[in-house]
Amino acid sequence: MQTGSPRIASDSQATVSAIGIDATYTVQNAMPIHEGIRVTSSRPMDPVFRWIESSALSVWTRESTSPLAYPAILSAHAIGMALAVGVNAAIALRLLGAAPGIPEVEMRRYGGVAWIGFAVNAVSGMLLLIAYPTKAMTNPIFYLKLSLVAVGLAVFVAVNKRLEPWTSTAQTWIGIALLVSWGGAIVAGRLLAYTYRRLMAG
Amino acid sequence: MVSFQMWLVSMFASVKPIARLMHTAWGWPLAESLHFIGLSLLIGTVGLFDLRLLGVGRRIPIAAMHQLIPWGLAGFSINAVSGIAFLLAEPDQYVYNPSFHAKVLFIAAAGLNALTFYLTVYRKVAANGAPAEAPPAAKAMAAASLSLWIGVIIAGRLLTFYRPFPCQPPEPGFLATCIPGFHANWK
Numbered sequence: 001m002q003t004g005s006p007r008i009a010s011d012s013q014a015t016v017s018a019i020g021i022d023a024t025y026t027v028q029n030a031m032p033i034h035e036g037i038r039v040t041s042s043r044p045m046d047p048v049f050r051w052i053e054s055s056a057l058s059v060w061t062r063e064s065t066s067p068l069a070y071p072a073i074l075s076a077h078a079i080g081m082a083l084a085v086g087v088n089a090a091i092a093l094r095l096l097g098a099a100p101g102i103p104e105v106e107m108r109r110y111g112g113v114a115w116i117g118f119a120v121n122a123v124s125g126m127l128l129l130i131a132y133p134t135k136a137m138t139n140p141i142f143y144l145k146l147s148l149v150a151v152g153l154a155v156f157v158a159v160n161k162r163l164e165p166w167t168s169t170a171q172t173w174i175g176i177a178l179l180v181s182w183g184g185a186i187v188a189g190r191l192l193a194y195t196y197r198r199l200m201a202g
Numbered sequence: 203m204v205s206f207q208m209w210l211v212s213m214f215a216s217v218k219p220i221a222r223l224m225h226t227a228w229g230w231p232l233a234e235s236l237h238f239i240g241l242s243l244l245i246g247t248v249g250l251f252d253l254r255l256l257g258v259g260r261r262i263p264i265a266a267m268h269q270l271i272p273w274g275l276a277g278f279s280i281n282a283v284s285g286i287a288f289l290l291a292e293p294d295q296y297v298y299n300p301s302f303h304a305k306v307l308f309i310a311a312a313g314l315n316a317l318t319f320y321l322t323v324y325r326k327v328a329a330n331g332a333p334a335e336a337p338p339a340a341k342a343m344a345a346a347s348l349s350l351w352i353g354v355i356i357a358g359r360l361l362t363f364y365r366p367f368p369c370q371p372p373e374p375g376f377l378a379t380c381i382p383g384f385h386a387n388w389k
Contacts, residue, residue, distance in 0.1 A: 067363075070363075071359070071360055071363050074359050075355065075356045075359040075360065078238075078241075078355050078356075078358075078359045079352055079355055079356070081238065081242060082241055082242050082244075082245035082246075082249070082355060083245065083249070085242035085246065086242045086243070086244075086245035086246025086247070086249055086250070087246055087250065089242055089243055089246040089247075089273075090246040090247060090250050090270060090273075093247075093270065093273055098270065099266060099267070099269035099270045100269070101263060101265065101266030101269050102262050102266045102267060102269065102270075103261070103262065103266075106259055106261050106262045109258060109259030109261070109262070110250055110253070110258065110259060113250070113253065113258070182242070183239055186235055186238045186239055186242065187235040187239075189238075190231055190234045190235045190238060191231055191235075193231075194230075194231050
């Protein structure tokens with residue numbers, strides 16, 4: 001992020017206010033904001049982004065009018081999220097004392113459902129990333145989302161291995177960690193649609 | 203139905219404060235985040251209960267699994283509130299959206315399915331010492347519940363691909379999937 005540093009006079013300046021973050025960018029030509037803002041600083045990843053964006057898979061995912069392209073991938077990503085985060089939320093609620101009739105160790109039976117969700121979202125997320133690599137990878141919130149997913153996944157794996165022998169304090173913290181990491185991942189994921197600075201490099 | 207839709211839109215549009223809040227920088231993303239959190243909570247509780255009825259995690263008593271349901275209702279409530287906020291902020295984008303029609307239909311069907319479950323087999327499957335295996339009727343309702351909620355998610359995700367545009371002649375039939383009122387001969 002470059003804020004308000006002096007720029008070459010011939011370039012015009014644009015201030016973008018996305019979700020309260022004010023950043024000043026130098027733009028080379030007047031372009032609608034949704035088509036991406038051209039930052040004049042060095043952009044070493046652009047050739048990689050352009051290469052991905054021009055691949056057949058990227059073009060198909062982005063431009064196909066088939067309902068099996070973008071709409072189906074987005075739907076799959078939401079369903080995978082519901083399964084993965086849903087199971088994690090249920091485990092967290094149980095660890096925090098909800099549904100006391102469920103033997104804790106038996107919550108493990110639903111670990112497989114979460115893994116199905118993770119798999120669906122790894123594939124659908126990868127396709128969304130291939131469709132718009134610049135959009136995601138130039139947005140810091142994308143890395144925040146990935147980090148939160150990594151934390152949530154690590155806690156899930158640890159908990160799913162042995163649900164029983166935790167102390168009650170540990171249980172509480174694990175439950176909170178699961179809810180915060182997955183809730184945070186959802187919020188970060190939603191914000192991606194509002195906070196991107198460039199849509200495509202090409 | 204079209205005049206009912208137009209009446210609905212004008213009713214929703216008259217609730218101004220929510221719309222103003224939703225159109226601030228944080229309003230829409232916040233409501234969407236809550237909507238996704240609520241749906242995860244719903245699927246993680248109601249969906250897991252459905253899976254239990256279908257035979258996943260047989261060692262958990264069905265009655266014990268049912269203790270998660272209040273959290274599912276909490277998730278549904280979060281989504282009802284955030285969903286109504288969307289509706290009040292951009293009424294014509296939902297009331298004339300065919301994907302929204304499907305979504306409402308699926309939600310209503312899921313509600314009727316749940317009602318039928320509670321009025322028929324619930325007492326038997328959740329009784330003390332009830333068998334681990336749910337009867338076929340309960341399994342059928344569980345399968346219906348899972349499919350309907352997944353249908354709700356898909357219809358919700360597809361809303362943006364079926365955004366309604368101003369109606370072109372001829373006039374819409376029974377149910378408008380375009381925004382009426384842009385032509386002179388419209389009442």
